[in-house]
Amino acid sequence: MAPPFWALFVTLFVVVLLAFGGGQAWARAARRRETVGHIRRRSMGASPLEKASAGLQTILTPDRRPGTLESAAIMQPWVRLIQSSGSDWSPAGLLISTIVLGLAGLLLGYRFPVFIFPLLSSFLLGAALAALPTFVLRRRRARRLREFEEQLPEALDFIARALRAGHAFSVSLEMLAVESEEPIRSEFRRVFQEQNLGAPLDAVLRGMSERVPLIDVKFFVSAVLLQRETGGNLSEMLTKLAGTVRERFRLKGQIRAATAHGRMTAVVLTLLPLVIAASLTIRAPEYMRLFVTDFHGRLLGAAAIGLQFLGYYVMYRMINFKV
Known part of the structure; x- marks a missing residue:
């Protein structure tokens, strides 16, 4: 007698969970061994101060030698995404999370098909759950970049004032790191x-x-490097750059206010079909059951969901502008 589905699902979930935990522990241990070995190689025959500097520099800029997961070309977009989001995730943890959620989605989609064929439902749900960790990191990156952009004009003014007060550029950076958020x-x-x-x-x-x-940030980096090559008044350049950033941020606010009606319309048009479907499921379940049991009903349901996503994407592109 074949075991019930829930037993297979629980077994697979436990196996995947153990694999995820073991993979995370292995990745942390490998990273720790690599860091310690790199510090030892760099500090052989060095003075105590040089040993401490080698250790700190290895921690701040981790080594990505060939053969490590972080050095793989296919992992570089994820590595940059983790860095820009300010997350403490590791590329190995992100990869394992994607695989685990993808497998869970494949199994659930095949067992509880929603679309025309179980394989199609399994593929779509697996792809959606596999993309969830990347989606979370993208949202965190967008929020972090928005906060950074809001604080950048004050940071540039702070560096400019410190330079006018006679401090060196490196000292200005240290003071900014202490005083800022x-x-x-x-x-x-x-x-x-x-x-x-x-x-x-x-x-x-x-x-x-x-x-x-x-x-x-690219403007700031270019201004600093250009001043080091050709000379000039860096504090004045940073002050003008801060004003430019504020003006761009103000323009973004005006565009966001002008497109508020469009964003609200997009939200209403996206949620309205879901509300109607939920209401019909409660008031007329026989009508909605055709979208699950009948072949043509499943076909129409899949087409409606696909067109819904397409409409949301078109509206999103219409109300979002780059400044």
């Missing part, structure tokens, strides 16, 4: 620490522009 604090603290440990300023600033992919 997240996420400005962590990014500029990392820039100061990496520079303080001997890393070239251009490489450090370009690394920050990769972790924070904002056009205003």
Whole structure:
């Protein structure tokens, strides 16, 4: 006698959960061994101060030698996504989470088919759950970048005032890291620490522009590097850049206010079919049952859901502008 479905599902869930926990523990242990070994190799024959600097620099800029998961070309978009979102996830943890959720979605979609064929339902649900960790990180990155953009003008004014007061650029970065709030604090603290440990300023600033992919940050990096090459009044350049960032942010606010009606219309048009479907399911379940039991009903239901997503995407593109 074949075991019931729930027993197979629970068994698979336990196996996948154990694999996920073991994979996470293995990834942390491998990263720890790699870091310790790299510190030992870099500090052989060095003075105590150089050993401490080697350890700190390894922690701040982890080694990505060939053969590690972080060095794989296919993992680079995820690595940049994790860095820009400010998350403490590891690429291995993100990969394992994606695989686990994808397998769970495949199993649930095949057991409880919603669309025309069980395989199609399994594929769609598996793809949706597999994309969930990446979707969460993208939302965290968008929120972090929005907060960073809001704080950037004040940070630029702070650096400009510190330079006019006679402080060096590195000292201005240290003062900003102490006085500012997240996420400005962590990014500029990392820039100061990496520079303080001997890393070239251009490489450090370009690394920050990769972790924070904002056009205003690229302007800041270009202004600093250009001033180091050609000279000039950096404090005046940063003050003008802060004014430009504020003006762009004000323009974004005006566009957001002008498109508020369109966003509300998109939300209403997206939720209205779901509300009607839920109401019909309660008031006329025989009518809605055809969308599950009848072949043509499942076909119409799948087409309606696909067109709903297409309409939401079109409305999203219509009300979102890049400034």
